[in-house]
Amino acid sequence: MPLESILPPLTPVNVLLAALPILVVLYLMVGRQWGGSKAGLAGWATAVLASIFFFGAGSQLLFVAWGKAILLSLFVLYVIWMALLLYHTINEAGNIAVIGQEMPGLAQDRPAQSLLIAWIFGSFIQGATGFGVPAAIVAPLLVGMGFEPVTAVAMGMLGHAWAVTYGSLGSAFLSLIATTGQPGEVLASPAAIMLAIASFGCGFSVLWLAGGLTAVRKRGLFLLSMTLVIGAAQWAIAMAGLWSVASFGAGLVGLITAIFYFSRIANGQLREDFNLSRLVRAFF
Template sequence: MLNLTWINWLLALAPVLTVLLLMLVFRWGGSKAGAAAWFMAVLVALLFFGAGPRLLGYAQARAVLLTLDVLYIIWMALLLFHVADEAGAIEIIGEKLPALTPDRTIQALLLSWVFVSFLQGMGGFGVPVAIVAPLLVGMGFTAVQAVVMASIGHGWAVTFGSLGTSFAALQATTGVSDRVLAPESALLLGVASLVSGAIVAYVAAGWGGLRRALPALIVLSLVMGGVQYILATNGLWTLGATGGALSGLVVGVGISRLPFYQPAEGAAPLSLMGSARASQPSLLMALAAYGILIVLALGVNLVPALDMLFNAVRVTLMFPELATSLGWITPAGPGRSLSVFGHPGAILLYTSLIAYLVYHRLGYYEDGAAGRIVAKMSKSAVKSSLGIAAMVGMATTMSHAGMTNLLARGLSESVSAGLYPVVAPFIGTLGAFMTGSNTNSNVVFGLLQLETARLLGLSVSLTLAAQTAGASLGSVFAPAKVIVGSSTVGLAGEEDQVIRQMLIYGLIPVAVIALIVWGLAQL
């Protein structure tokens, strides 16, 4: 294994620095910056980390599987959006949502904090932002605001979202049970829920909006974080984020009807846009596509018979043990397992087809709608697809060459036991930033965090909770996910505008969690 020196550590960091430099300083788009970072990762791995052609080839093969997994979701999420948009549904939601409350901050919280977290509970990579960001633009928020709010808003729900995939990965990697991990993980993410909501309110309406929304923020964060904690600590961690956000939706609708968030008597409800359509859906029908998505996702994931039926056919490739010339070993094992009919992308495809048939039957489409839907989907998806493929290739190359591990070792070995609790969440964030995944960060760094905690005499459960909380919050501002969100609101190729703000706002919840972990470690 390569010795840890500052030179080697900086070499391992070079691909990440390449992404940041090109996107933040030179304002390159995600696809170009990602390709350059991938090339840098391959070059450094080959020249300095002992990665041979065989290892690099298998790393790219694994990256292809991961990329297909991600792109299936992205393309189908875009398809669903354009199916609804072509029918006028997005426009109607933008018009009718103020009927619940004209308060812009509460509108933003309901969509880009509560609803987006509910979608995260059921979905995976990119789906929540891909669905919610266009809705926010339809309500009159800027494209950058929309992506930032929708991304930051669901960061707290990633670990226990997607039916607890990331939490399951942490258990599998470390061998620590859910009973040990769940309490502190759920506690940290519950606090993160409040911070994330506060950032959404600030981005939506500034300090004035944040102050006005404070009662709603406190109540909703207690409800969502509390329900998630109860579910997670009682063995129902697969439903943690879904149950918490669903409770938040119910309570949030009630809060939006309170007099404090309603207009003065005689005031006209706010209308953000008008429509010249002769035949337009009602608000209920405009939301029908997303209602279908919820029903299908819950059914496939929660009904055992449907789960077995839809996930009966899976595609899995086995990979051999791989080693660099310096001794870093990637164990043999399966690559990403893809469910042919139960994949989140497949659920989105079924939803899109059903929604299209419903809207077509009701006469909401004009001639040539199907062609326009496919054309718009393709145009939106191509740039983001290239960027994501490059980012995933970079991440798998770094992981297989031992570069990712070296980065974490450098971070963990450069601080004392007293300060390590502050560093632990940022290691999780680093892993998620590079891979775009809470799950991958837990797989890559979970065991390292466990071993470091034991060596330093720290609480294993608290350190691992810090790892997954940091990864959960960090995954939402990973470049690959920023590309996804940007592509759905017309910012493909201009992701630098978003990632600048995402880095500023996204690190705030991580810093808060780091301080809380440090405080708990002193007890």
């Protein structure tokens, strides 16, 4: 039976009804400051009512849908738990702290430091864990470098945003595969290309917050070069079928490339207290 004969017609009203649960959650969380659990329950109730009274869903369909949702949640939680285990293992070893302390020493100017910390380092952390951890680590480092707290938080939130899809060990991308029914091999390339473009936008936003047009002019070429490196790395890893480590690997390649560039090619820009050997050891 063709799928079109089963699904309701694609009309503006049906599209609005289908989006209503998401809109309810967004309104309650953003507009009314509700917590995620309460807003999620309200969104679930909205979806149930809309499916019954407007789309004609019966009890069997609802129970099957709930069962699929639970199984998908368990799958995503499994990936998330492994990502958090990886992050906490690295963090307890002290590696994250060392990388965060030494990375700003690669360059003396604030635009480059902001890209190294908020964009490259933040994306690396997003690839391994996500869930707010990049901003929680990056923002205090930026404040310590002299940025205003609000600016530091904004840079920390924007810098890693492009790495979310393949981040958290690919949990979002794996969920995309599960919900669309499309093979990962089909989705991997267009997703990686779009994310590479988004990566440039995130880095540009960080530069702009770091110093406006002056910062963009000073480090725009470095931003573009690193975008090509990171984007190509993520695309290659994703096309190899390693979706769970695509963002993590791209962030790692970005870190290594930036370290090599500033320590070997532009070593005149190193901060006096920079310790290259300590930074390299943190990756092992």
